[in-house]
Amino acid sequence: MSQPTKLFEPYKLGPLTLPNRFVMAPLTRNRAVPPGMVPSPLAVEYYAQRASAGLLITEASQVSPQGQGYQDTPGIYSKEQVAGWRKVTDRVHERGGRIFIQLWHVGRVSHNSLQPNGGAPVAPSAIRAKGKTFVNNFFTDISEPRALELSEIPGIIEDFKRGTANALAAGFDGVEIHGANGYLLDQFAKDGTNKRTDAYGGSIENRAKLMLEISKAVAAEAGAERTGIRISPVTPANDVSDSNPQPLFDYIVDHLNALKLTYIHVIEGATGGPRDVAPFDYASLRKRFKQAYVANNGYDFELATKVLAANEADLIAFGKPFISNPDLVERLQKGAPLNAFDKATFYGGGAKGYTDYPTLEAAEAAQ
Ligand SMILES: Cc1cc2nc3c(=O)[nH]c(=O)nc-3n(C[C@H](O)[C@H](O)[C@H](O)COP(=O)(O)O)c2cc1C
Numbered sequence: 001m002s003q004p005t006k007l008f009e010p011y012k013l014g015p016l017t018l019p020n021r022f023v024m025a026p027l028t029r030n031r032a033v034p035p036g037m038v039p040s041p042l043a044v045e046y047y048a049q050r051a052s053a054g055l056l057i058t059e060a061s062q063v064s065p066q067g068q069g070y071q072d073t074p075g076i077y078s079k080e081q082v083a084g085w086r087k088v089t090d091r092v093h094e095r096g097g098r099i100f101i102q103l104w105h106v107g108r109v110s111h112n113s114l115q116p117n118g119g120a121p122v123a124p125s126a127i128r129a130k131g132k133t134f135v136n137n138f139f140t141d142i143s144e145p146r147a148l149e150l151s152e153i154p155g156i157i158e159d160f161k162r163g164t165a166n167a168l169a170a171g172f173d174g175v176e177i178h179g180a181n182g183y184l185l186d187q188f189a190k191d192g193t194n195k196r197t198d199a200y201g202g203s204i205e206n207r208a209k210l211m212l213e214i215s216k217a218v219a220a221e222a223g224a225e226r227t228g229i230r231i232s233p234v235t236p237a238n239d240v241s242d243s244n245p246q247p248l249f250d251y252i253v254d255h256l257n258a259l260k261l262t263y264i265h266v267i268e269g270a271t272g273g274p275r276d277v278a279p280f281d282y283a284s285l286r287k288r289f290k291q292a293y294v295a296n297n298g299y300d301f302e303l304a305t306k307v308l309a310a311n312e313a314d315l316i317a318f319g320k321p322f323i324s325n326p327d328l329v330e331r332l333q334k335g336a337p338l339n340a341f342d343k344a345t346f347y348g349g350g351a352k353g354y355t356d357y358p359t360l361e362a363a364e365a366a367q
Helices: 041-049 079-094 150-169 184-189 204-222 245-258 282-288 301-309 320-324 328-334 360-365
Strands: 011-013 016-018 022-024 055-062 099-104 132-135 138-141 174-178 227-231 263-267 292-296 315-318
Touching (some): 041 079, 055 079, 079 099, 079 150, 099 150, 150 174, 150 204, 174 204, 204 245, 227 245, 263 282, 315 320, 328 360
Parallel strands (some): 055 099, 099 174, 227 263, 263 292, 292 315
Antiparallel strands (some): 011 016, 132 138
């Protein structure tokens, strides 16, 4: 039985009308085709199967070869990648969907074997992340990074701009800047990873500078109404931490608001882990940002319904539930059971655990 909920109500996001409040969260699946890191034909099917979501956000896609940190993740810097993504966006649009691409630079979360000429991954400061990346089909220690030279920063902003232009050429409805989960922009913002003494380190203003400069550049290219950003104020993902995240993210969100980005996508708590990992006042971000607030992390039907009813968010991003339920929207609308997900097929592989999760209709027909 369906309960009264705002989840199935339409929402106007900039120029787009979303038929419901479901966002498919960005989900890395490591199935792009090397050496060009082009989305595979299976990705066309995978995203098209999920087109009933109000908005799809693709897996994180590197804006440059340097921005890659795991094997077989797709890029958005070459002609071949644009052509590959065009097939995805065409099929999603044919199925009546809307899709943004998540623009990614991993910073220090990488491995020499993935970097141009086997070089060191780049970071705000030369501090190695305790953690693993996924290369040659194994989880491997993250490599020792080097600190970016001040003179290299404009090139990174340029990579995000070019990624945005490519995304528009590939037919995306908009872009999401990956500012979360301990990747480059989050590494710059947080004081555990940023020990710089130049204009990009030290004060909150300086540490937030790269995220805000990239937001401005991307919005200038795509239009602010087609630009969103993902942030994760307190996540410990990829070994990041900040000594005082509330004023840092209050400042960031005030400035994102001034840029009139179309949404902030907030991972509340530890990504994929406890929502209450550290105290943080998300309502403060909600109040500061006048466009859409997309909430994520551990949401189910009940929590989504409650948060939308309390006007604490406009849209809800679901991650793992969308991996195993291509028809998540229809299933929740009918109060039908959800397919369980299989962690073993999250990262890498083929159709198994990717495009073969049945819709309710297919499951019923098979009985
Ligand atoms: C397999 C997998 C891949 C992920 N890849 C990304 C990614 O590419 N970009 C990103 O911002 N978050 C990524 N995440 C985090 C999810 O978007 C989401 O924040 C997390 O799963 C919590 O939401 P959920 O409880 O609805 O699953 C990934 C999570 C999983 C499980």
